Amino acid sequence: xxxxxxxxxxxxxxxxxxxxxxxxxxxxxxxxxxxxxxxxxxxxxxxxxxxxxxxxxxxxxxxxxxxxxxxxxxxxxxxxxxxxxxxxxxxxxxxxxxxxxxxxxxxxxxxxxxxxxxxxxxxxxxxxxxxxxxxxxxxxxxxxxxx
Numbered sequence: 001x002x003x004x005x006x007x008x009x010x011x012x013x014x015x016x017x018x019x020x021x022x023x024x025x026x027x028x029x030x031x032x033x034x035x036x037x038x039x040x041x042x043x044x045x046x047x048x049x050x051x052x053x054x055x056x057x058x059x060x061x062x063x064x065x066x067x068x069x070x071x072x073x074x075x076x077x078x079x080x081x082x083x084x085x086x087x088x089x090x091x092x093x094x095x096x097x098x099x100x101x102x103x104x105x106x107x108x109x110x111x112x113x114x115x116x117x118x119x120x121x122x123x124x125x126x127x128x129x130x131x132x133x134x135x136x137x138x139x140x141x142x143x144x145x146x147x
Contacts, residue, residue: 032061034062034063035059035064036061037089038057039056039117039128039129040055040056041053041055041117042134043134050100052098052100052101053134055098056095056096057094057095057119058089059092060092061091065122066087067086067089068084069083070082070097071120073118075113079118082097099114113131114131116131
């Protein structure tokens with residue numbers, strides 16, 4: 001004959017489940033309580049200023065983050081500063097800046113083009129976004145300018 005599960009065992013199983021849930025919630029809170037910078041880039045062809053990269057930086061974390069500088073990394077490996085003003089981003093704030101393409105290369109075949117943008121925060125952490133997915137767009141914009 002089967003014996004019923006004692007009440008103390010049921011209570012201990014429920015307590016174990018509640019403690020796992022509390023651990024998950026506290027771990028999630030710990031991860032969200034940091035600064036988390038998301039970078040996104042677009043290309044825009046403006047009639048007056050020419051083609052340019054638009055770099056967006058969004059703080060998705062709860063802690064403020066201070067951007068110290070932004071560099072454009074070119075294919076040769078050198079880094080050129082494109083933004084060097086200290087800017088503090090609070091939760092969900094966005095930083096947007098434009099980088100004209102014309103100063104960096106005439107054509108992709110020249111072998112001298114922007115490969116990535118790198119933002120450095122006040123703690124020295126580097127946040128990088130690559131321009132690889134925009135190469136075709138850059139090539140088409142530059143080809144239109146040549147014609």
